[in-house]
Amino acid sequence: MENSIRVLRAERGWSQATLADHLGVSRQSVNAIETGKYDPSLPLAFAIARIFEKSIEDIFSDQTLTKAAE
Amino acid sequence: MTQHTFKSARKRYQRVFWPLMGVYVVAVLGGSYYLSTLEVEPTWLKTVIAIAVTLPIVAALFAMLRYFDETDEYSRLFQLRSFATGAVITISAIFAVGFLQIFEVIGSVDVFWFGPLFFVCYGLAHRLTGGRDC
Numbered sequence: 406m407e408n409s410i411r412v413l414r415a416e417r418g419w420s421q422a423t424l425a426d427h428l429g430v431s432r433q434s435v436n437a438i439e440t441g442k443y444d445p446s447l448p449l450a451f452a453i454a455r456i457f458e459k460s461i462e463d464i465f466s467d468q469t470l471t472k473a474a475e
Numbered sequence: 476m477t478q479h480t481f482k483s484a485r486k487r488y489q490r491v492f493w494p495l496m497g498v499y500v501v502a503v504l505g506g507s508y509y510l511s512t513l514e515v516e517p518t519w520l521k522t523v524i525a526i527a528v529t530l531p532i533v534a535a536l537f538a539m540l541r542y543f544d545e546t547d548e549y550s551r552l553f554q555l556r557s558f559a560t561g562a563v564i565t566i567s568a569i570f571a572v573g574f575l576q577i578f579e580v581i582g583s584v585d586v587f588w589f590g591p592l593f594f595v596c597y598g599l600a601h602r603l604t605g606g607r608d609c
Contacts, residue, residue: 429480433605434549443549 408465411439413457427456484545491538499531532590557604561597565589 414424421439425432428449437443438453445453454461479487506524510516543551543558569589575581 425481428547429482430547431481431550433553434481434547437549443552446548449548 406444406465406467407441408438410435410453410457410464413459413464414439424456428452479545481547481550484542484547487545488538488542492535495531495535495538499528499535502528502531553604554601557597557601560600561593561595564596565593568592 410424414421419427421435422432425435428435430449434443438445450461450465454464457464502524506528510521510524513520539558543554546554572581572584576584
C-alpha cells in the first residue's frame with residue numbers, strides 16, 4: 406500500500422522520530438509504514454490521518470484497487 | 476485498560492528487566508559460592524538455590540510478554556518474529572540432540588544450555604533483521 410506520509414511529514418518539517426512521538430510508536434514503525442514495508446492497522450491509520458488533518462484515503466492508496474477500478 | 480506508548484512500554488520493560496538480571500547474577504554467583512563453602516551440600520538447599528536462580532528468569536520472561544502486549548503494533552510483530560525464530564531454532568536443536576541421544580550417537584548434554592541458546596538466537600534474529608529500535 407502506498408502512502409504520502411513522507412511528503413506530509415516533510416511539509417511540517419518533522420523527523421520520523423517526531424512523528425513517532427506524536428503517534429506513540431517507534432521510529433522504526435514510522436519508517437516501515439513510510440517505505441511500504443508495513444501496513445498500519447485501522448486505529449493507527451486513523452491516528453495518522455488525525456495528526457495530518459486528512460482523511461485516510463488522502464494519505465493511503467491501494468494501487469491494486471486503483472488499477473482494478475480503471 | 477491503560478494506553479501505553481512505545482516509549483512508556485519500553486521504559487516499563489527496562490525498569491523491570493535489568494534489576495531482574497542483577498538479581499539473577501547475584502543469585503547465580505552467591506548461590507554457587509555459598510554451596511562451594513559447604514563440606515556437605517544438602518539436596519534441599521541445592522533445590523532452593525536452583526529455584527531462586529530460576530525465578531528472576533521466569534519473571535523476566537513475563538516482563539517480555541507484557542512488553543509485547545504494551546508496545547506498538549509494528550514493534551510487537553518484530554519482537555514476536557524474532558522470538559519465534561529463537562524458538563524454532565531452539566526446538567529444532569532440542570529434537571536433534573534428543574534423537575542423537577536416543578540413537579546413542581552422543582552422550583548426555585546439559586539441558587540448561589538450551590535456555591541460553593534460545594536467548595542468543597532470539598537476540599541475533601532481532602539484530603540481524605534490523606530491530607535495533609523496536
